[in-house]
Amino acid sequence: MSSPSKPVDMSAYWLPFTPNRYFHQNPKVMQSAKGAYYYDDHGRKLFDGLSGLWCSPLGHADPRIGAAISKQYETMDYCPAFQMASEATFSLASRIAKMAPKGLDKVFFTNSGSEAVDTALKIAIGYHRVMGNASRVRMIGRERAYHGVGMGGISVGGMVANRKMFTSLMIPGVDHLPHTLNLSQMAFSKGQPIWGAHLADELEKIVALHDANTIAAVILEPVQGSTGVIVPPEGYLQKIREICTKHGILLIFDEVITGFGRLGANFGADRFGVTPDMITFAKGITNGVIPMGGVLVRGDIYDSIIGNGGQEQAIEFFHGYTYSGHPIPTAAAHAVLDIFESDDVVNRAKALEPVLENGLHALKGKSGILDIRNFGLSGAIDLEPVPGKLGLRALKVLEACIERGALVRVAGDCIAVGPPFISKPEEVEFLCSVLGDAVDAAMKVK
Structure with missing residues (x-):
């Protein structure tokens, strides 16, 4: 892993739907994105487990989209x-x-x-x-x-x-x-x-x-x-x-x-x-x-x-x-x-459904997991909260996922996933494996 880049001045930006106090103690700064991956300021390559915010099913920086935008700007x-x-x-x-x-x-x-x-x-x-x-x-x-x-x-x-x-x-x-x-x-x-x-x-x-x-x-x-x-x-x-x-x-x-x-x-x-x-x-x-x-x-x-x-x-x-x-x-x-x-994208997404379903439900029985559910190329895991600290467990899972090379979405003490449609089956399996290990790590938080 490379050394962290020069610190970013974060004082002016009010982050949306984010616990700002917690974030400033535990910042997460992305620097670039390509295909199904983000790259953060620590040089980590992170599989995009939620397609941005459910919004990037084709992954990132597809040149065909950039070319269309550039052409329209000139026109x-x-x-x-x-x-x-x-x-x-x-x-x-x-x-x-x-x-x-x-x-x-x-x-x-x-x-x-x-x-x-x-x-x-x-x-x-x-x-x-x-x-x-x-x-x-x-x-x-x-x-x-x-x-x-x-x-x-x-x-x-x-x-x-x-x-x-x-x-x-x-x-x-x-x-x-x-x-x-x-x-x-x-x-x-x-x-x-x-x-x-x-x-x-x-x-x-x-x-x-x-x-x-x-x-x-x-x-x-x-x-x-x-x-x-x-x-x-x-x-x-x-x-x-x-x-x-x-x-x-x-x-x-x-x-x-x-x-x-x-x-x-x-x-x-x-x-x-x-x-x-x-x-x-x-x-x-x-x-x-x-x-x-x-x-x-x-x-x-x-x-x-x-x-x-x-x-x-x-x-x-x-x-x-x-x-x-x-x-x-x-x-x-x-x-x-x-x-x-x-690229027959919708059918590619449909073909990944059973991969995500099997990968998520393989985590059943792990300590701290209350529920697993899925439909289409989306899924979620409900976690046992840290007593008296609602939402902390999921944040710790997010951070453990980042350490292991994947991004997921936090909603209370729930983790949601929805990988890009361009993902390979082994990448979806990797996401589920990382999530399982991250849950194990986060359950140690008291």
């Missing part, structure tokens, strides 16, 4: 997002719509998953209003859900730490379904648990409490990612869809993590065979190289809002971003989708 670096758009943005929307479940054929571009969620919520409200159902304003989220950090997103989200400081800013009229993780019934499940479809019936109770005519939309992640890869029980999503259809409630799938191949299909909706009314996406669409997100919308929702927009010169939906459909992330997205097609 047109920016195009106003209002009243006009670049030709490539129109073609990207068409391309994404063709990948989506049938009927979701309109795309509204944003710059992130957080913006995509808030946009979808506004579309839901706008749709019901123009349909003469202005009383439908209530949103239904789910416990332990992560829907970004916009005011709408944290309101429908269900991660307590993300919400408690900002209670006064949350939108009114939000309720939450229970999450579906019950270790007494489904610990160490491989793939979808067989217990728990009945939890979808809680939506009927919420409808009965509030009246369907007050509810605009239900939003959920097909697989809850940020809270630690919570996989829906068999039949659960199908029942949610049936209840929403029955009561005229829009169903939004937040696929910021699960979209573009993570579950071995274009979208989680495809993998589970459940078509929502809207899908939010981000992350993988540009391989994390440059920010972009969006909302896939059912065509008739678009038609209703546009068709009720008044005079034709009037704006029908007062919403958008300066960088919606920006030419440079659009070029990156086209390059990413080109690679998905030419």
